[in-house]
Amino acid sequence: MSQVRVLVGTRKGAFILTSDGKREKWEVDGPHFAGWEIYHLKGSPVDPNRIYAAQSNSWFGQLVQRSDDGGKTWEAVGNKFAYDGVPGTHQWYDGTPHPWEFKRVWHLEPSLGDADTVYAGIEDAALFQSRDGGKNWRELSGLRGHGSGPHWQPGAGGMCLHTIILDPSDAGRMFIAISAAGAFRTDDGGKSWQPINRGLRSQHIPDPAAEVGHCVHHIAMHPSRPHVLFMQKHWDVMRSDNAGDSWQEVSGNLPTDFGFVIDVHAHEPETIYVVPIKSDAEHFVPDGKLRVFRSRSGGNEWEALTKGLPQENCYVNVLRDAMAVDAMDECGIYFGTSGGQVYASADAGDSWRAIVRDLPAVLSVEVQTLA
């Protein structure tokens, strides 16, 4: 029978939740790396027992951990992230030039075809690749070397490269997103990049339709349709039907279109999920109600999913990497909150329950569907 494994990164460690395919009873294992911030964990699609974890704190900096047994044991691998060449400058919050400085790894994306190849999105924004299971890292500097680099500026959370999407139909194509530079695409395996922000409008920058400068919070793609992208921007939910060449807004009837997460149903590429957050000044769900919104039409028309979720006195946030789906016949949806709950739905969002609660604030949630 299939098994589902949920990888949860929190402010104070990592937790691994497992269940059989019914997804009724969950075992919670952890904390791993107790006391450390775990921004992200993700398993290799080639070898699901190969899991990479980004571990950091303010005292000791960045570590990368690797497990080859599904998270039972871990080995610290390479943690040297050196920018290629002279890093140069980007813009600081006040618009002055500021040198590129490594701060942390936000996201780890294992290759679709090789368990030893993994990509890391870091702050200050850059993309790194390891081809030896995380031991050594090299920058794919064509991204940071894109002509717009000196004009990139951090969002309030730092200038982070937080989203990496690999195209399953084209080994050379990859999408990334940076707060607050925007989305970029490569078609040649990371050598050269182009901004893909046409159609985005952001009122917090001098030219709302600028080529770069947009605070993209997250992007999601269904593997069967890699040219269709869904984006939760700082404000606005967007979609692209041409691999990011242009975007249109699909916020529709959402109560607020600010938020962080967005994800796609495992079997229905036009069914998407978001968790609206009140505003960029109040990072919690509106009206004290935790609601996931689902659109079965690829956006614009949204329904609130509330069964099993708190509908009063709830003021949690759901961060950008904290939602994932499983690939069971009845698609499971999972998300983690700043209050330390991980909610799961085994019926595509119709009903929910907390499969663990009272963890440290959740930073990321990834799901593995195991044979």
Next chain:
Amino acid sequence: MNGRMIRVVLPQHLRTLARVGGEVAVRVEGAVTQRSVLDALEACYPMLSGTIRDYGTRQRRPFLRFFACQEDLSFESADAALPEAVASGAEPLIILGAVAGG
């Protein structure tokens, strides 16, 4: 084998990372300085690389301090000789994290 055995006390998180308990001892050839001790420490425990000194600048990470013999040596030159009590193994070099909490 030449060299001196230098005692080092690590903060809890680094002891866990290096899978050691209590203090560790590392062999240092030549002058006993912060740099030579940390070089020896990272050679014995590669997983500690980058956690005490920044990879790029080789400077002490800002939330860490180096104490020995009831003195704060954090702002001494990395190439200054450590106290003889450390070099002789009578006292440890203590790597300490800033306190956190309310």
